[in-house]
Amino acid sequence: MSMLDTLKDFSIVYSFDRSGYQRHARQFAPLEDSHLIGKRFLVTGGTSGIGAALAQRLAEAGSEVIVTGRSAERFEQSGLESLGVAFVPLDMADFKAVMQLNLPELDGLVCNAGGMTEQLQLVNNEYDVIFASQVIGHYLLMRRCMESGVLASGGSVHLTSSGGMYLKKLNLDDLCWQENRYDKVQSYANAKRAQVILNEELSRRYPDYVFSSSHPGWVGTQALRDALPGFTKRLSKRLRSDDEGADTIYWCLAQGEQLPSGQFWFDRQSRPLYPLPWTRETQTTRQRLMTLCATVWAEQLN
Numbered sequence: 001m002s003m004l005d006t007l008k009d010f011s012i013v014y015s016f017d018r019s020g021y022q023r024h025a026r027q028f029a030p031l032e033d034s035h036l037i038g039k040r041f042l043v044t045g046g047t048s049g050i051g052a053a054l055a056q057r058l059a060e061a062g063s064e065v066i067v068t069g070r071s072a073e074r075f076e077q078s079g080l081e082s083l084g085v086a087f088v089p090l091d092m093a094d095f096k097a098v099m100q101l102n103l104p105e106l107d108g109l110v111c112n113a114g115g116m117t118e119q120l121q122l123v124n125n126e127y128d129v130i131f132a133s134q135v136i137g138h139y140l141l142m143r144r145c146m147e148s149g150v151l152a153s154g155g156s157v158h159l160t161s162s163g164g165m166y167l168k169k170l171n172l173d174d175l176c177w178q179e180n181r182y183d184k185v186q187s188y189a190n191a192k193r194a195q196v197i198l199n200e201e202l203s204r205r206y207p208d209y210v211f212s213s214s215h216p217g218w219v220g221t222q223a224l225r226d227a228l229p230g231f232t233k234r235l236s237k238r239l240r241s242d243d244e245g246a247d248t249i250y251w252c253l254a255q256g257e258q259l260p261s262g263q264f265w266f267d268r269q270s271r272p273l274y275p276l277p278w279t280r281e282t283q284t285t286r287q288r289l290m291t292l293c294a295t296v297w298a299e300q301l302n
C-alpha cells in the first residue's frame with residue numbers, strides 16, 4: 001500500500017466512504033463462491049439496505065435465503081420475493097418471538113437487523129430497544145440456532161456491527177437510561193461494541209461454528225438517512241451503495257470454514273477492535289455482558 005493510501009485509511013472519511021471501498025477493492029482476490037449453491041441462510045433485517053443487498057447476492061449465487069424484519073411491507077418493496085427469498089416476520093426485541101421462531105436447518109445466520117431508535121423505548125423495563133434487539137435478541141437467536149442443532153456444524157454466524165463502536169467502551173451500567181439522558185448514538189455504539197465482544201466470546205465457546213463480525217463503512221441506507229439526516233446529506237455523494245456495504249459480509253460467508261473464527265472485518269481485511277486503547281473494556285465487564293445475555297436466555301427457557 002502506498003503512503004498516500006495509508007494516510008487515506010487513517011483519515012476515516014476516505015476509508016469508510018465509497019472511495020475507501022473502491023481503493024480497498026483493488027486488492028480483492030477473485031472470490032470462489034460456487035459452494036454457496038444450495039446452502040441456506042437466515043438474514044435478520046434482510047428486508048432493506050445492507051441485509052437486502054446481501055440476500056439478493058446470496059440468492060443470485062444459488063443459496064436459499066430467508067430474511068426477517070418487522071414490516072412485511074418493507075419486504076414486499078425489496079423485490080426479493082421475485083428471487084425466491086422468503087420472509088418471516090420477527091421483531092428482534094421480542095424475546096419470546098425469537099425463542100419461538102420456527103427454524104429450518106441452516107448453513108449460516110447473519111445477525112444484521114439494526115438501527116437507531118429516536119425515542120427511548122424500553123423492553124422489559126430493563127434495556128432500551130437498541131440493546132435489546134441488536135445484542136440480546138441476536139444472542140438468543142444465535143444460541144437457539146447452535147444449541148438446537150439447526151445450524152450445521154461448521155456453519156457461519158455473522159454480526160453486522162459498526163465503525164461507531166470504535167469510539168465506545170462497553171458500558172452496562174444504565175441500559176434502561178434511568179440515570180442518564182437517552183442518547184441514541186451512544187446506545188447504538190454501545191450495542192455495536194457489545195456485538196463485537198459477543199463475536200469473540202462465542203467463537204471461543206462454540207468452536208464448531210465460524211464466527212465473524214464486520215462493519216460496512218458508511219452506506220446510504222434508510223437507517224442512516226433516518227438516524228443521521230444531516231450527516232447523510234453532507235456525505236451524500238461519498239456514501240457506499242448497499243451492495244458495497246454488504247460485500248464483506250458476503251465475502252465472510254463465502255470463505256466458509258476457511259475463515260478464522262471470531263475476527264472483525266472491514267473491506268475483507270481483519271481489523272483491530274481497539275485502535276483507541278481507552279475503549280478496551282475490563283475482563284469483568286466482558287464477563288458481565290456474557291452473564292447478562294445468559295441470564296435472559298435462562299429466563300426465556302423457563
Ligand SMILES: NC(=O)c1ccc[n+]([C@@H]2O[C@H](COP(=O)([O-])OP(=O)(O)OC[C@H]3O[C@@H](n4cnc5c(N)ncnc54)[C@H](OP(=O)(O)O)[C@@H]3O)[C@@H](O)[C@H]2O)c1
Pocket residue numbers: 044045046047048049050051068069070071072074090091092093112113114115133160161162163215216217218219220221222223224
Ligand atoms: N448504513 C450504514 O452506514 C451502517 C453503518 C454501520 C452499521 N450498519 C448496520 O447495518 C445493519 C443494516 O442496516 P442498514 O443500514 O442496511 O439499515 P436499513 O436499510 O434500515 O435495514 C435495517 C433492517 O433491520 C430491520 N430491523 C431494524 N430493527 C429491527 C428490529 N428491532 N427487529 C427486527 N428487524 C429490525 C429492518 O426492518 P424493519 O424495520 O421492518 O424491522 C431492516 O430490514 C444494521 O445493523 C446497522 O446498524 C449500517
